[in-house]
Amino acid sequence: MTLFKQLILFTLMLFLILFTGTLLLSFNNTRSFLLNQLESHAQDTATSLGLAISQRAVEEDRASLESMINAVFDRGYYQTIRYVNVEGKVVVERQLAVTFEDVPSWFIALAPLDPPEASANVMAGWRQGGKIYVRSHPGFAYSALWKDSARMTLWFLSCAVFVFLVGGLGLRLLLRPLALVQRQADAICRKEYESQEPLPRTRELRQVVIAMNRMTFKVKEMFEEQAAFAEGFREHAYFDSLTGLGNRRYFEMQMRSRQEEREGAGGGLLLLVQIRDLQRLNRQRGLQAGDELLKAAAFILRDLAQSCSNPVLARLTGGDFAAFLPDSLSWEAPKIAEKTANALSRLAERKLSATENVANIGAVTYDTPTALGSLLSEADLALRTAQQKGPNAWHIRGITEETEKLPAGEQQWRRTLEDVLQARRIRFDAQAVVRTAVRNDCMHLEVFSRIVRGEDGVEFRAELFLPFAERLGLVSLLDRIVLEEAMRLDRQKLGVDAVAVNISPASLHDDDFRSWLHSALRDLPPSAPRLVFEFAESAAIRSLDSVRQFREHIRQWGHAVALDHYGQSLSRLGYLQLLRPDYVKVDRAYTEALKDSAGDSRFYIGSLCSVAHSIDVLVIAEGVETEEQIDMLKTLNIDGLQGYAIDRPKPMAGNSAGS
Structure with a gap:
């Protein structure tokens, strides 16, 4: 009472x-x-x-x-x-x-x-x-x-x-500061920090409110210090302080993670950009002029990656930059390289460079899993060739094995995707995510999808077709088909209560998709599993407001939102408090970098767990492949594990590609 x-x-x-x-x-x-x-x-x-x-x-x-x-x-x-x-x-x-x-x-x-x-x-x-x-x-x-x-x-x-009405009103006014104190306490439990102003006139209540405000400030200060420590450590380990891009350690960690993935990274485009005559610019105009040129070049690379999901941008050393664009295929490479070279050459018009020859670009395309050393070697050869071509030149080399299997252009991708979606030729696999403390306790199943081309039965993983589905405006239809299959599942037969499905934030901007999804969630049968909507971190940050509103809406039906590939985008931790996902999945690059107890990756994951747990967000490690990684992750207080060391993706019973 x-x-x-x-x-x-x-x-x-x-x-x-x-x-x-x-x-x-x-x-x-x-x-x-x-x-x-x-x-x-x-x-x-x-x-x-x-x-x-x-x-x-x-x-x-x-x-x-x-x-x-x-x-x-x-x-x-x-x-x-x-x-x-x-x-x-x-x-x-x-x-x-x-x-x-x-x-x-x-x-x-x-x-x-x-x-x-x-x-x-x-x-x-x-x-x-x-x-x-x-x-x-x-x-x-x-x-x-x-x-x-x-x-x-x-x-x-x-x-x-009279006493009840007037006295009740008076008591409410007198006790209003206590109600606000309760709201403050509830807000602290939600990791929100509110101060009560103005202070009440009653001396006893005034002292309580002052103490509560002071405690709220201290708790907020502790969280901010904790987040700042984690961010500062990550910046020191993986950031280039001048340009804000990743450093060489970050680049190599991300690339090895993608290249060493068991199913392979599929393909992509790697660009090496070398700023010319940087030392000459530093001697003539000072170090500040050189820094301004490097910042401008970094801005151009960021703009280049805006339309790509999960890019890797880094300053390797001095005036050398690297940009990995996993969504780009070989026939897109010349357009991207030329656009980047033209943008960099215009820096000379702004008097930022020492000469008209601002930069050269070497690029390598590949459509089959390739070791990082080979990629860098080919890209370096392409860069040397571009330097021989002349000022602001670019050159592309290709590594290919089965290029003919992939659709050759955007229109072929459109016809392939439309045919697949109309016939619902999609294959579904599922992989278990387990609790770290009890490995036989399954937290949820994550659903993966592949499309199957009709004329030859060739399968394409999501990494290959999703960028084109988003670009062609077909991703919401694809997400709907995947969700319809997930909603038909029976939690009793699955043996778990929750199923995680990756969807694109672009679908949230489709009015028809949102209307269908809200109706489907409202009418979901009791036998259906609870749904966890996973968003890639880099994509979620670009649509932060949409994802946050979506999370608030679906939670009324008991469903959840999570972030995948966390740490890949080098974003600040502050947005976690705004978005409040149910869990984040640490990018496999950090998991694979776990080498010893003093490694940077270990400290980063430990700091992330501390910050996330303080706002009631779970942390799951993906890409767990060895018992040594499991043992080390246990010491970091991580909540869940996913990877080949735990379980391999298996075809889902009753879900196969359409004919």
């Missing part, structure tokens, strides 16, 4: 006690007064009547006695008038039945009035003629007592209602 209700009840109880005591005291006083009045009334009547009938009593004139007694009895309000002669014989007696019309019977039983009988001697001189007895009728007394009690009760009830 709330303090407000307790205070109201306590006030009403005190009021009830006061009312009961006052009512009883007033009731008894009134009752005693009325009994005295009845007794006095009866005695006065007996005395006056005894004097009036004395002569008739001595003469034993019965008719006159009756007339005189009847006159008094009819004129007054008496219960009994009785005249008894000296022998004790009743000569005349009048009685009136005791009935009450306007007084409840329960009140009469509760407050009995037994008026005393008064008497007087009938004397004629020294001679006694008899005795007169009079008892007043209690009807008027009962009526007066009932009306007085009813008026007092009505008055107290009116006062009680």
Whole structure:
């Protein structure tokens, strides 16, 4: 029970006690007064009547006695008038039945009035003629007592209602600071930090609010320090402080992770960009001029990667940059390289470079898993060739094995995807995610999809077709098909309560998709599993408001939102507090970099766990492939594990590609 209700009840109880005591005291006083009045009334009547009938009593004139007694009895309000002669014989007696019309019977039983009988001697001189007895009728007394009690009760009830309404309003105003303190405490539990202003005037409440504000500030300061430490460590280990891009360590870690993935990275485009005559610029204009040129080049590379998902951008050393674009295929490479070279060459017009020859670009395309060393070697050869071509030149080399299997251009991709989606030729696999502490406790299953081309049955993984599905506006239809399959699953047969599905933030901007999804979630049968919508971190950051609103909407039906490949985008940790995903999956690059207890990756994962746990966000490691990694992750307080060391993706029962 709330303090407000307790205070109201306590006030009403005190009021009830006061009312009961006052009512009883007033009731008894009134009752005693009325009994005295009845007794006095009866005695006065007996005395006056005894004097009036004395002569008739001595003469034993019965008719006159009756007339005189009847006159008094009819004129007054008496219960009994009785005249008894000296022998004790009743000569005349009048009685009136005791009935009450306007007084409840329960009140009469509760407050009995037994008026005393008064008497007087009938004397004629020294001679006694008899005795007169009079008892007043209690009807008027009962009526007066009932009306007085009813008026007092009505008055107290009116006062009680007034006290309840006005006092309740006053208590709410007085206790409002406590309600705000409760809201502050709830906000802290949600890892939100609110201060209460203005301070209440009541001294005790003011001190409580001041203490609460101080605690809120301290907790917020602790979280910010914790997040700043984790971010600072990651920046030191993986960031280039000048350009804000990743450093060489970050680049190699990300590339090895993608290249060493068991199923392979599929393909992509790697560019090496070399800024020319940087040392000459530093000598002529100073280090600040060189720094401005490097920052401008980094800005161009960021702009280049805007349309790509999960790019890897890094400054390797000095004026050397690397850009890995996993979504790009060989036929797109010349356009990308030329656009980048033209943008860099325009830096000379802004007088940022020492010469017109700003940069050369070497690029390598590949469509089959290739070792990082080979990629860098081919890209370096392409860069040397570009340098020989002349100022601001670019050159592309290709590594291919089965290029002919992939659609050759955007229109071929459109026809392939539309055919696949219409025929629903999609294959679904599932992989378990388990709790670190108990490896046989499955947290959820993650669903992976492949499309199957109709004419030859060739399968394409999501890494290959998703960029084109987004670019061609087909990704929402693809996400809908995947979600429809997930919604048909039975949690009893799966053996888990939750299924994770990767969807694109671009689908959230499709009105038809949102309308369908909200209706489908509302009508989801009880047997269906709880859905976890996973978004790639880099894509989620670009659509942060849409993802946050989506999370708030689906949580009313018990579903969840999570971030995949966390740490890949080198973003700040602050947005976690705004988005509040149910969990984040640490990018496999950090998992694979776990080498020893003093490694940077270990410290980063440990710091991330500390920050995420402080705002009730779980942390899951993906790409776990060895027992050594599992042992080290256990020491970092990580919540879940996913990878080949735990479970391999398996075809989902009852879900296969359409024919």
